[in-house]
Amino acid sequence: MVADIYFELCASAIRAVDSNHLVIGSRFGYQPQTNVIAAAGRHLDVVSFNCYDFDASPAIDAYAATGKPCLISEFSFRCDDSGLPNTRGAGPRVASQLERAQCFERYVTAALRKPAVVGYHWFEHADQPAEGRFDGENSNFGTATIQDEPYAELTDTMTRVNAAAEQIHAAAVSAQA
Template sequence: MDSGLPNSKGAGQPVQTQRERAYLAARFVLKVMELPYVVGYHWFQYSDQPAEGRFDGENSNFGLVNIRDEPWDLLTRVFARLNRWVEKVHVREAGAEELLREVSEIVEKG
């Protein structure tokens, strides 16, 4: 993966690029926000885990920032866009597919 982390232990499916990570995160959030019984979501971890592993051995690229506290630019831009619209998607004032297309354009441009 382009994060430089092993990603050998931890939950979720590892992806190869930050572009793929940002797109799949957006897709997940939008699918969840379409569900009437969901009241919100949260991101698992603010920062990436250390390459040598944390206390339980997890060593993955889960963060909004890397271990030097530098934002993963594409992911944070995608979340900034999403977070302005998730409530409208949830109450059906905006379409998830339209927003996913906008996010896809952000991801494609990098």
């Protein structure tokens, strides 16, 4: 009941001042109880959430039960060969940049095969400093080093997979119809 009132009030307030934009939600940081997800679905245009797992499919399925489009607002994989401590921050750690690129491809391809998914957002452009950012996170989340040198395995894979994203997703939507 609290979640229903919260989403109703927030969505109504947003629509009262800006009726021409989507209400994308609260960007869930973790998967809440099903009744909270259902309440969000009754009031939001798009359900957004972070998912720092190797596979977002179970989370997507939980949020897609609302019947609303789903947006993965944050995900990433950290890599132990980056030279960064990787002691603070969310998400799985892998051994190599090649494995990191492979994880991206599996994650995104599986997500795109879910008709409810309308987008995904990699966290983040550049790595965090070894000594930690404002909250202490010190991880290899970037598509590039802190010196802005790209991780070729990851960025090449992102370029290839993102170029095919529309086709992968369209095939999933067609298969569901």
